[in-house]
Amino acid sequence: MRIGELAARAGTTTRTLRYYESRxxxxxxxGGNGYRTYDEADLKLLRQIRTLQDFGFxxxxxxxxxxxxxxxxxxxDSCPASLAVYRRKLAELDSLIGELQAVRAEIGVRLATVxxxxxxxxxxxxxx
Amino acid sequence: MRIGELAARAGTTTRTLRYYESRxxxxxxxGGNGYRTYDEADLKLLRQIRTLQDFGFxxxxxxxxxxxxxxxxxxxDSCPASLAVYRRKLAELDSLIGELQAVRAEIGVRLATVxxxxxxxxxxxxxx
DNA sequence: GTAATCCTTGACGTCGGCGTCAGGGCAACA
DNA sequence: TGTTGCCCTGACGCCGACGTCAAGGATTAC
Numbered sequence: 001m002r003i004g005e006l007a008a009r010a011g012t013t014t015r016t017l018r019y020y021e022s023r024x025x026x027x028x029x030x031g032g033n034g035y036r037t038y039d040e041a042d043l044k045l046l047r048q049i050r051t052l053q054d055f056g057f058x059x060x061x062x063x064x065x066x067x068x069x070x071x072x073x074x075x076x077d078s079c080p081a082s083l084a085v086y087r088r089k090l091a092e093l094d095s096l097i098g099e100l101q102a103v104r105a106e107i108g109v110r111l112a113t114v115x116x117x118x119x120x121x122x123x124x125x126x127x128x
Numbered sequence: 129m130r131i132g133e134l135a136a137r138a139g140t141t142t143r144t145l146r147y148y149e150s151r152x153x154x155x156x157x158x159g160g161n162g163y164r165t166y167d168e169a170d171l172k173l174l175r176q177i178r179t180l181q182d183f184g185f186x187x188x189x190x191x192x193x194x195x196x197x198x199x200x201x202x203x204x205d206s207c208p209a210s211l212a213v214y215r216r217k218l219a220e221l222d223s224l225i226g227e228l229q230a231v232r233a234e235i236g237v238r239l240a241t242v243x244x245x246x247x248x249x250x251x252x253x254x255x256x
Numbered sequence: 257g258t259a260a261t262c263c264t265t266g267a268c269g270t271c272g273g274c275g276t277c278a279g280g281g282c283a284a285c286a
Numbered sequence: 287t288g289t290t291g292c293c294c295t296g297a298c299g300c301c302g303a304c305g306t307c308a309a310g311g312a313t314t315a316c
Contacts (some may be wrong), residue, residue, distance in 0.1 A: 027194060055234070055235065065132045075242070077239075077242055081177055083239065083242060083243065086239045087239065089235055090232065090235055093231065093232040093235070094232065095224075096228060097225060097228050097232065100184075100221055100224060100225050100228070101225060103184060103221065104222065106183070107183065107214055107217055107221070108218065110214065111214045111218065114203070114205055114206050114211060115211065119190075
């Protein structure tokens with residue numbers, strides 16, 4: 001299949017596929033006319049990349065998974081390098097989620113502090 | 129005080145201050161020599177901006193807080209526009225945190241699936 | 257006096273993941 | 287034969303928040 005069909009079947013664009021190729025992530029064979037040619041295996045690789053991208057992995061992080069698939073494994077995450085990325089990502093996510101929750105809590109407090117009608121009973125009462 | 133001192137006192141750089149000025153966020157008076165001149169109030173504004181940036185607010189989102197301070201309020205978040213940003217940010221954070229937790233869970237499952245020695249008792253047993 | 261340190265403006269560079277032309281080739285169908 | 291529709295490469299654009307360099311003027315320290 002050619003680039004347009006692959007892009008359509010993976011729900012992406014030809015530009016994206018050329019970009020992946022330029023990054024060495026998804027090289028393509030070429031037909032006699034110079035057109036890129038892909039097969040079902042490429043579609044699988046591409047879907048793996050896209051799934052991880054949706055998870056927030058950057059392109060480089062998807063590389064071990066793609067190479068794992070190309071090495072013949074039925075799943076891209078059944079290789080040590082992929083697992084290492086998973087573990088690193090888990091740690092990153094835990095850290096990030098923690099930070100975001102801390103920020104969320106801080107904003108929640110500030111919002112409540114300003115929003116509340118400041119109950120008279122908590123003002124100390126002396127100014128009454 | 130001049131730009132270098134303000135930057136140092138706020139733990140940022142002169143480039144950042146010029147950038148904020150170019151965005152209309154932190155305008156500066158000028159001395160006879162053309163040098164930017166700042167006072168303690170500017171330091172307060174700058175610290176407000178930096179705090180919000182640390183929280184993950186983008187520059188435009190800090191504007192209401194800065195304007196609130198400049199309007200004379202002792203706190204940048206005691207104005208309706210600031211509260212609106214707070215509320216929007218809370219919703220964004222909740223949404224983002226939820227997505228990240230879902231991704232974290234998914235990765236956790238995949239990691240466990242591949243990592244586990246696949247207990248024999250869960251394989252169905254027929255192949256034994 | 258002069259060297260070191262500050263300040264000025266302007267403008268290009270960075271990062272990631274592409275979008276969007278521009279200019280041209282190849283193929284298939286009427 | 288022309289038109290439509292795919293494909294090609296190359297290259298600039300985008301976003302946000304600055305970093306960094308260049309070329310020069312002002313100030314300050316000695």
